[in-house]
Amino acid sequence: MQEPAPQTALNAEQRAMLQEILRGALDGMTLLTAENELKAYECDALTVFTRPPLAVALPETEAQVQAVLQTCSGLGIPVTVRGAGTGLTGSGTATPDGLLLAMARFNRILKIDPQARTATVEPGVRNQAVSDAAAPYGLFYAPDPSSQLACTIGGNIAQNAGGLHCLKYGLTTHNVLKIRAVLMDGGIIELGGEAYDAPGLDLLPLFIGSEGMFAAVTEVVLKLLPKPQTAQVIQASFADMGKAGRAVADIIAEGIIPAGLEMMDGASTRAVDDYLHAGFDREAEALLLCESDGMAEEVEAEIGKIRHILTRAGATSLKVSRNEIERTAIWAGRKSVFPAAARLAPDSYCMDGTIPRRKIGEMLDFTDGLSKKYRLQCINVFHAGDGNMHPLILFDNQAGEWPRAEAFGAEILRRCVQLGGTITGEHGVGLEKIDGMCAQFGEGERAAFWGIKAAFDPEMLLNRDKKLPLKTRCAEYARTFDGGGIAAKFPDLEYF
Amino acid sequence: MQEPAPQTALNAEQRAMLQEILRGALDGMTLLTAENELKAYECDALTVFTRPPLAVALPETEAQVQAVLQTCSGLGIPVTVRGAGTGLTGSGTATPDGLLLAMARFNRILKIDPQARTATVEPGVRNQAVSDAAAPYGLFYAPDPSSQLACTIGGNIAQNAGGLHCLKYGLTTHNVLKIRAVLMDGGIIELGGEAYDAPGLDLLPLFIGSEGMFAAVTEVVLKLLPKPQTAQVIQASFADMGKAGRAVADIIAEGIIPAGLEMMDGASTRAVDDYLHAGFDREAEALLLCESDGMAEEVEAEIGKIRHILTRAGATSLKVSRNEIERTAIWAGRKSVFPAAARLAPDSYCMDGTIPRRKIGEMLDFTDGLSKKYRLQCINVFHAGDGNMHPLILFDNQAGEWPRAEAFGAEILRRCVQLGGTITGEHGVGLEKIDGMCAQFGEGERAAFWGIKAAFDPEMLLNRDKKLPLKTRCAEYARTFDGGGIAAKFPDLEYF
Numbered sequence: 008m009q010e011p012a013p014q015t016a017l018n019a020e021q022r023a024m025l026q027e028i029l030r031g032a033l034d035g036m037t038l039l040t041a042e043n044e045l046k047a048y049e050c051d052a053l054t055v056f057t058r059p060p061l062a063v064a065l066p067e068t069e070a071q072v073q074a075v076l077q078t079c080s081g082l083g084i085p086v087t088v089r090g091a092g093t094g095l096t097g098s099g100t101a102t103p104d105g106l107l108l109a110m111a112r113f114n115r116i117l118k119i120d121p122q123a124r125t126a127t128v129e130p131g132v133r134n135q136a137v138s139d140a141a142a143p144y145g146l147f148y149a150p151d152p153s154s155q156l157a158c159t160i161g162g163n164i165a166q167n168a169g170g171l172h173c174l175k176y177g178l179t180t181h182n183v184l185k186i187r188a189v190l191m192d193g194g195i196i197e198l199g200g201e202a203y204d205a206p207g208l209d210l211l212p213l214f215i216g217s218e219g220m221f222a223a224v225t226e227v228v229l230k231l232l233p234k235p236q237t238a239q240v241i242q243a244s245f246a247d248m249g250k251a252g253r254a255v256a257d258i259i260a261e262g263i264i265p266a267g268l269e270m271m272d273g274a275s276t277r278a279v280d281d282y283l284h285a286g287f288d289r290e291a292e293a294l295l296l297c298e299s300d301g302m303a304e305e306v307e308a309e310i311g312k313i314r315h316i317l318t319r320a321g322a323t324s325l326k327v328s329r330n331e332i333e334r335t336a337i338w339a340g341r342k343s344v345f346p347a348a349a350r351l352a353p354d355s356y357c358m359d360g361t362i363p364r365r366k367i368g369e370m371l372d373f374t375d376g377l378s379k380k381y382r383l384q385c386i387n388v389f390h391a392g393d394g395n396m397h398p399l400i401l402f403d404n405q406a407g408e409w410p411r412a413e414a415f416g417a418e419i420l421r422r423c424v425q426l427g428g429t430i431t432g433e434h435g436v437g438l439e440k441i442d443g444m445c446a447q448f449g450e451g452e453r454a455a456f457w458g459i460k461a462a463f464d465p466e467m468l469l470n471r472d473k474k475l476p477l478k479t480r481c482a483e484y485a486r487t488f489d490g491g492g493i494a495a496k497f498p499d500l501e502y503f
Numbered sequence: 504m505q506e507p508a509p510q511t512a513l514n515a516e517q518r519a520m521l522q523e524i525l526r527g528a529l530d531g532m533t534l535l536t537a538e539n540e541l542k543a544y545e546c547d548a549l550t551v552f553t554r555p556p557l558a559v560a561l562p563e564t565e566a567q568v569q570a571v572l573q574t575c576s577g578l579g580i581p582v583t584v585r586g587a588g589t590g591l592t593g594s595g596t597a598t599p600d601g602l603l604l605a606m607a608r609f610n611r612i613l614k615i616d617p618q619a620r621t622a623t624v625e626p627g628v629r630n631q632a633v634s635d636a637a638a639p640y641g642l643f644y645a646p647d648p649s650s651q652l653a654c655t656i657g658g659n660i661a662q663n664a665g666g667l668h669c670l671k672y673g674l675t676t677h678n679v680l681k682i683r684a685v686l687m688d689g690g691i692i693e694l695g696g697e698a699y700d701a702p703g704l705d706l707l708p709l710f711i712g713s714e715g716m717f718a719a720v721t722e723v724v725l726k727l728l729p730k731p732q733t734a735q736v737i738q739a740s741f742a743d744m745g746k747a748g749r750a751v752a753d754i755i756a757e758g759i760i761p762a763g764l765e766m767m768d769g770a771s772t773r774a775v776d777d778y779l780h781a782g783f784d785r786e787a788e789a790l791l792l793c794e795s796d797g798m799a800e801e802v803e804a805e806i807g808k809i810r811h812i813l814t815r816a817g818a819t820s821l822k823v824s825r826n827e828i829e830r831t832a833i834w835a836g837r838k839s840v841f842p843a844a845a846r847l848a849p850d851s852y853c854m855d856g857t858i859p860r861r862k863i864g865e866m867l868d869f870t871d872g873l874s875k876k877y878r879l880q881c882i883n884v885f886h887a888g889d890g891n892m893h894p895l896i897l898f899d900n901q902a903g904e905w906p907r908a909e910a911f912g913a914e915i916l917r918r919c920v921q922l923g924g925t926i927t928g929e930h931g932v933g934l935e936k937i938d939g940m941c942a943q944f945g946e947g948e949r950a951a952f953w954g955i956k957a958a959f960d961p962e963m964l965l966n967r968d969k970k971l972p973l974k975t976r977c978a979e980y981a982r983t984f985d986g987g988g989i990a991a992k993f994p995d996l997e998y999f
């Protein structure tokens with residue numbers, strides 16, 4: 008069997024010895040091993056899982072990356088590659104007693120080629136910096152996760168990041184042409200290319216979204232797109248989420264692919280309005296934001312069509328942005344849902360499931376039921392166009408509500424799978440959703456995943472405890488869910 | 504090492520014995536073993552490599568596919584999955600002493616879902632049949648290889664087939680949502696889904712274009728697109744290929760993505776005109792065909808822009824199709840280049856390399872030089888928009904010209920790789936271009952390919968001698984090319 012073998016934890020003495028060996032082997036490179044330095048790297052943005060790494064390496068050249076991986080390979084030390092640490096699922100948190108390979112110093116934009124419309128960058132470059140560098144040529148890099156000011160291209164590749172505009176412009180996997188990476192044995196691998204088709208096996212999509220399990224990326228060629236001449240966004244209010252959901256289906260059914268198509272429920276709309284005073288419709292029980300971009304006349308025609316569809320679908324009010332300031336303000340509102348929610352409850356747990364668009368109504372009913380069952384409020388925002396939902400479960404950790412929030416989330420993800428969707432749209436699996444992978448995939452698929460991991464990393468050292476569950480873990484998951492384990496865990500819940 | 508072990512050929516007695524065992528094990532299924540029946544399955548459309556299979560199985564249900572694969576797995580018999588046999592590289596030709604798993608009877612369209620815009624089909628369904636079934640709903644299936652009347656969806660998946668319209672609508676990999684397949688051990692695997700993103704590892708693109716090396720596909724969900732309201736094609740004549748090549752770059756640089764963008768040289772244009780009397784410009788040394796599709800007003804505007812660009816790029820004459828009959832006739836002409844070429848020479852060898860668009864001129868000069876070096880005529884047609892070139896090398900097999908044609912082709916492919924392109928755009932690797940894979944990929948990538956093959960097919964029984972070269976073979980290739988082996992093979996050629 009190709010799964011990694013279990014590991015026992017090191018004691019303080021063993022850790023100190025390994026740190027000493029690493030310092031000797033990686034002389035000339037920044038290597039952090041002091042307690043207080045390691046503390047800063049103990050987690051990514053999923054702060055409930057903390058693990059101080061054995062050491063943090065900050066290489067500056069590809070040769071140094073090779074040295075780190077070869078050294079760790081020789082010593083059997085697990086390695087986790089880390090970008091900006093903005094990930095929401097723990098992918099960038101170290102494996103126990105593992106080294107953290109931080110790519111922060113790979114932060115150069117190597118080339119913008121306006122003719123070929125490509126950007127060649129190092130993985131530590133921030134997402135927004137690519138579009139900034141491309142702007143003088145009238146180009147931009149399309150994937151725009153909400154964290155784009157901070158998150159890096161390497162992390163975007165690890166998670167196959169999306170964003171508000173991915174319905175029209177695709178996810179990271181649709182916007183990366185080529186990557187160069189270092190394998191655990193120090194070997195270099197290049198995947199993809201500028202030509203339209205890849206011969207051999209198409210490994211590039213396999214690496215994008217692989218959460219650092221195969222290799223450490225050192226260079227990336229990104230696709231750039233011409234910046235649309237103009238863009239406008241419509242805000243439509245609805246009396247309930249079901250109606251808004253049907254409007255989404257209607258827009259898509261007309262063959263329109265909006266640049267963005269977002270849905271917010273009444274609670275999140277009011278939370279944002281309290282937070283930003285952005286003039287959102289506080290009476291609406293559902294708000295739809297629909298953007299059109301392109302040539303001015305195309306946008307005008309499309310906005311006209313969308314208005315017509317939304318009115319027919321029962322919108323109670325429509326508002327179209329009149330200029331860039333209004334348009335930007337609307338999107339800033341949408342992007343502020345999570346900080347705004349912090350005013351509603353001390354803690355929140357953001358889910359990231361996807362479902363086929365036509366199931367939106369059904370899923371909302373289900374979430375409502377869970378909200379009653381677990382006695383926790385849940386507010387809903389959706390990348391509605393691509394069926395990527397972000398229910399935000401509100402709870403109070405100090406009041407001991409986390410286990411209920413966690414179970415609430417697990418049930419949502421399981422339902423996503425049952426409805427023909429997935430447990431993650433853009434945040435990845437990491438540590439957080441590793442049990443969800445048991446719901447998502449059968450034993451055959453999981454065995455294939457481990458087999459593929461072994462093809463690139465036979466010693467199973469790269470991010471070994473993320474994303475892919477062990478057989479034993481899935482057996483435990485099955486017992487919990489199918490054997491009534493959840494009911495046993497929460498005997499006081501009224502809905503069981 | 505994970506490469507397959509070498510196999511020794513069976514003698515007649517051993518073949519007969521295995522056939523007898525197969526007949527017993529696969530009772531109730533059509534199994535061909537008679538010499539004359541096997542003869543009909545000895546090759547695909549690459550007729551220079553013939554190998555009568557050990558047996559041909561024609562299952563009708565998924566359970567029968569499982570039975571065939573499990574039985575062969577138990578007996579150690581290699582298996583090749585076959586669609587319509589229209590492939591150009593030998594992927595559908597049996598491995599020596601191997602069984603051919605012919606999917607011809609999996610020919611049902613299971614569902615057309617106009618709401619979700621999907622078609623669920625079996626792999627033996629012909630490409631054209633999908634669009635025919637979708638037409639009543641105003642939908643179509645986009646990939647349109649020239650063989651679309653005969654080739655099947657299963658074969659399209661195996662080769663990641665493209666077509667005349669793939670610049671705008673993508674290759675097979677961009678138009679398949681989900682596949683279900685049987686692994687060599689009889690296990691079922693499902694990849695992809697209707698949701699926008701895939702959690703876990705994105706294995707679907709890995710399977711598409713894998714040339715039957717991982718599993719036998721039994722069911723496919725395809726994406727359907729709304730049929731464009733209208734389409735028009737411009738024919739532009741140029742005095743040389745270089746100018747036409749630059750016009751291609753100009754069109755793309757303006758941000759236009761034509762539905763089709765094809766280039767033919769003077770020789771192929773005249774050959775087609777002799778063949779079809781289609782009214783092509785016989786004086787042109789280069790012909791560009793550029794199609795626009797969409798809403799009537801969009802097409803009119805786009806055709807106007809393209810006209811302007813082509814005139815500025817030096818087109819000597821322009822002709823726009825005025826109706827569907829004229830448009831269809833132009834594409835019929837383009838699709839007839841290969842049959843038309845049969846009038847120029849007894850045999851032809853069709854190459855399928857890709858290059859970055861901006862390298863078209865450089866590549867044409869190189870091909871011209873090779874044409875003189877090998878003293879063989881070569882006519883050129885291009886899917887210019889996506890840089891996929893199909894040089895057609897003309898030769899006379901009876902006059903012993905094949906080895907020169909083969910070496911000519913090998914040099915073209917090697918140059919494609921050097922220019923940043925690939926050895927195959929849409930025909931695949933198969934038996935024909937297996938040496939080209941040595942030029943395309945380094946040892947690290949090739950080892951990863953074998954590792955991935957082992958993850959799905961650890962016994963290395965599925966299409967084991969196609970697509971992926973053994974290390975020993977690449978060593979031999981390096982000796983031939985880099986050690987002056989080609990010059991030694993052709994001492995009479997003037998250019999060495």
